[in-house]
Amino acid sequence: MSKYTNFNKSLAHRFIKYAKIDTQSDPNSNSCPSTEKQKNLGKELVRELLEMGISDAEMDINGYVYGTIPSTTDKNIPVIFFCSHMDTSPDCSGENVKPIIHDNYQGQDLILPDDHNIVLKMSDHADLKHQIGNDIITASGTTLLGADNKAGLAEIMEAADFLMKNPEVKHGTIKILFTPDEEIGRGVDRVDLKKLGADFGYTVDGETLGSIEDETFSADGATLIINGVSTHPGFAKGKMESAIKILSDVISALPKDKLTPEMTDQKEGFIHPVSITGQVEQAEAQFIIRDFTDEKLADHGKFLEETVKSIMKKYPGSSYSLKINAQYRNMKQVLDRHPKIVQYGIEAIERAGVVAKQQSIRGGTDGSRLSYMGLPCPNIFAGEHAFHSKQEWVSVQDMEKAVQTIINIACIWEEKG
Missing domain, CATH: 3.40.630.10 (Zn peptidases)
Known part of the structure; x- marks a missing residue:
């Protein structure tokens, strides 16, 4: 050779x-x-x-x-x-x-x-x-x-x-x-x-x-859209439900000591928000979800949705859409x-x-x-x-x-x- x-x-x-x-x-x-x-x-x-x-x-x-x-x-x-x-x-x-x-x-x-x-x-x-x-x-x-x-x-x-x-x-x-x-x-x-x-x-x-x-990793991407209630801020008491603040609540409710890139290594997975856009009426966040087994990946997706549902209970006038798409395995x-x-x-x-x-x-x-x-x-x-x-x-x-x-x-x- x-x-x-x-x-x-x-x-x-x-x-x-x-x-x-x-x-x-x-x-x-x-x-x-x-x-x-x-x-x-x-x-x-x-x-x-x-x-x-x-x-x-x-x-x-x-x-x-x-x-x-x-x-x-x-x-x-x-x-x-x-x-x-x-x-x-x-x-x-x-x-x-x-x-x-x-x-x-x-x-x-x-x-x-x-x-x-x-x-x-x-x-x-x-x-x-x-x-x-x-x-x-x-x-x-x-x-x-x-x-x-x-x-x-x-x-x-x-x-x-x-x-x-x-x-x-x-x-x-x-x-x-x-x-x-x-x-x-x-x-x-x-x-x-x-x-x-x-x-x-x-x-x-x-x-x-x-x-x-x-x-x-096995990998999914997630898109979360929050539809809030917009009104004039001068007359908003008891009416406004800001999609921006609701989305902030969701992200704040995710774990900070686990399931996040900055706190995981080796075979540990995570849920990671990568971008946020929006106004009072509607706000959107993109997430990447990662783990080494499909089962754990699916569990992370379910956990994200459970977190969203829990937060949304505080905002009866608002709604959400969560779509999770496969990226690679x-x-x-x-x-x-x-x-x-x-x-x-x-x-x-x-x-x-x-x-x-x-x-x-x-x-x-x-x-x-x-x-x-x-x-x-x-x-x-x-x-x-x-x-x-x-x-x-x-x-x-x-x-x-x-x-x-x-x-x-x-x-x-x-x-x-």
Whole structure:
């Protein structure tokens, strides 16, 4: 097997090029992709894939990028895919990103030049302890970096380039999938499974070096609308029932010592209000509900409704509507039926000289929904850290290990086919 080497720092250059392209998604847009600018990166990725010799590379009308690395084996083995998303989070600006390489990190505080209040400290970022001597990439202090998930994009592209240039490396047919709008929960809404043509795959969207995630939250979203009683505030005594205040009562009645993100970790779920809008007559709140089992998730939904009903008893003139919609489900329920997918992922990480860490993620990936669409799909590390924030960072050396892992996965499936 040929060994991947990051010649001429091609991986870092590739990542920085992608990071500079603004691809923030927009949850308030109904289009697909939610922002047209995501296609700017999609076009660049297609151009590079074609340049590598991946002749079927294309971006469809919805902004999904597809491509095929042809098989180099006579064995009849499954078709696997690797997937990352092109959009960055709307939680923090992604415009005019200025990536900075901090060569040969030695444990010092990293003070970002465009805002000296943004400082990366080892005490705040535990994984920096494992980065001594490595090259760290950050943004400049006024934007996110976009390592979530442009690190994954760069790693898949680098692995594709290596495999196309080294046909002596034996592997089966490999499909590439780059999605828009993952950060707003729509990453696979319009994926063309027939065009993808794969049996299963791996998302490359994880954090810590060596991690492979085979378990995610199960997730619901909830919309609560309160219809209050509005009247002139000068003549409101005994008449007005403010929807804003009723909604405030509901949120205040939710637990503060449990069932909330700031007080939970590991396998604990939560009910989390994420936005509020409204006037006296009508107010609306959006919630996300999370847990690792469908049963606990359903219990949280019932608890939310019971809380609303209890508050509404104090406001006889008002009414409410609560709608709970499924978002994604824990992919472990699917992956446990296909153990080799995770086992070979672990072996691939270890062949890269890294200790594999099989773990859960308190979140979701495109792989969560793809698994339930018939494509079992664990998540492997991309090396991204402090995502959705101005302190976001990635290690070049961790990214190199991710590229090696992707190549190893392809080879292992061929060897054992």
